[in-house]
Amino acid sequence: MVPGPMTVAALLTRLEIVPESVLVINGDTLVTHDARLADDAEVEIRPVISGGAT
Amino acid sequence: MKCRRCKAPAIIDLPRHNAAFCADCFTHQCREQVKRAIHEHHMIEPGESVLVAVSGGKDSLALWDLLHEIGIPADGLYLGLGIGDYSDESGEYTRAFARSHGLHLHEVDLRSQYGYDIPGAAEVTHRSPCGACGLSKRHLFNQVALDENYDVVATGHNLDDEAAVLFGNVLRWETAYLGRQFPVLPATPGFARKVKPLVRLTEREMAAYCVIRGIDYQVEECPMAAGNRHIAFKEVLNQLEQKSPGTKAAFTSGFWSRGHQAFAAEADDERATLLPCVECGAPTTTGDRCAFCSLRARASAAASEPNRPIEVPVTLRSET
Numbered sequence A: 001m002v003p004g005p006m007t008v009a010a011l012l013t014r015l016e017i018v019p020e021s022v023l024v025i026n027g028d029t030l031v032t033h034d035a036r037l038a039d040d041a042e043v044e045i046r047p048v049i050s051g052g053a054t
Numbered sequence B: 001m002k003c004r005r006c007k008a009p010a011i012i013d014l015p016r017h018n019a020a021f022c023a024d025c026f027t028h029q030c031r032e033q034v035k036r037a038i039h040e041h042h043m044i045e046p047g048e049s050v051l052v053a054v055s056g057g058k059d060s061l062a063l064w065d066l067l068h069e070i071g072i073p074a075d076g077l078y079l080g081l082g083i084g085d086y087s088d089e090s091g092e093y094t095r096a097f098a099r100s101h102g103l104h105l106h107e108v109d110l111r112s113q114y115g116y117d118i119p120g121a122a123e124v125t126h127r128s129p130c131g132a133c134g135l136s137k138r139h140l141f142n143q144v145a146l147d148e149n150y151d152v153v154a155t156g157h158n159l160d161d162e163a164a165v166l167f168g169n170v171l172r173w174e175t176a177y178l179g180r181q182f183p184v185l186p187a188t189p190g191f192a193r194k195v196k197p198l199v200r201l202t203e204r205e206m207a208a209y210c211v212i213r214g215i216d217y218q219v220e221e222c223p224m225a226a227g228n229r230h231i232a233f234k235e236v237l238n239q240l241e242q243k244s245p246g247t248k249a250a251f252t253s254g255f256w257s258r259g260h261q262a263f264a265a266e267a268d269d270e271r272a273t274l275l276p277c278v279e280c281g282a283p284t285t286t287g288d289r290c291a292f293c294s295l296r297a298r299a300s301a302a303a304s305e306p307n308r309p310i311e312v313p314v315t316l317r318s319e320t
């Protein structure tokens, strides 16, 4: 649950997450950093960094 | 934000391109980047047979899908590493993708075919599991390609992987590794050509590609990756990228065009003095047992000892 309407960028800043390291998925679609999230939006913040020496 | 190409509402922004894209134009952009990498580095010529190393993760499944989409037929190779539930699940994601796309998948299982697994190998070598894992992967991908007559082995290394490895190699001035780090390694006796068609695409872009294309991939990280230094390098590079978009791409592409050549001779020297492994025939520096056969001998001997406690790693890497 997102606290109050806010942009994706603001949400990531608040959570101290570097945007390059995650995808933000609202419902089942990806959203851009300027997208406004509704008060009750349920968003998935999916990490994209994989480990492993290859 | 609007799509740079068609002006429809965008779903992903790419600060390094100073652009945003809708779903269709983003997948188009990914295909173009792969075509460009393949063309620019002469990775795959028309009619060549390609073997893709697939792990069930986002990068390798996206790569397999992208090759298919741009008209390059490729078979897959999945390696069962024996890392608990993680490996069981990664195999399922890979098989499901192959099945739903009608693609041919080869499978090699370390435990049943070679008598060891990665957690066991890490235990006997007292080194990071990723070392034993990387060694096993490199050896077996190459082996299968040679045995099954593939011209090229393609792996899902992306821009972030390459930038992180380059960063690590530069920090320690690993000159021989720097000489070998390139998007394409030509075939030499005993080695199939190796290519990395995703070097122009970031990790985030590959995850987005999978989400958009409906590709079900293993989101969970390998439990053995915890504390891996490459993850720390990626985090540092992403912070730099945040301040100055395009940094990772400039770092890698600048190395390939202007830096790599300075170290290439060192890697060539190493390859020129190779002798066949007494057991499997793979090229080695000693002409004795190759690194893979030594690892396999030690790890499988330890695994067959009675009462060996089975250690399954349970710690998960903390998110982001």
Ligand code: SF4
Residues within 6 Å of the ligand: A051, A052, A053, A054, B118, B129, B130, B131, B133, B134, B222, B223, B224, B225
């Ligand atoms: S994280 Fe390490 S052990 Fe796990 S799959 Fe990657 S290289 Fe292998």
Ligand SMILES: [Zn+2]
Residues within 6 Å of the ligand: B003, B004, B005, B006, B007, B008, B021, B022, B023, B024, B025, B026
């Ligand atoms: Zn568009």
Ligand SMILES: [Zn+2]
Residues within 6 Å of the ligand: B277, B278, B279, B280, B281, B282, B289, B290, B291, B292, B293, B294
């Ligand atoms: Zn050998």
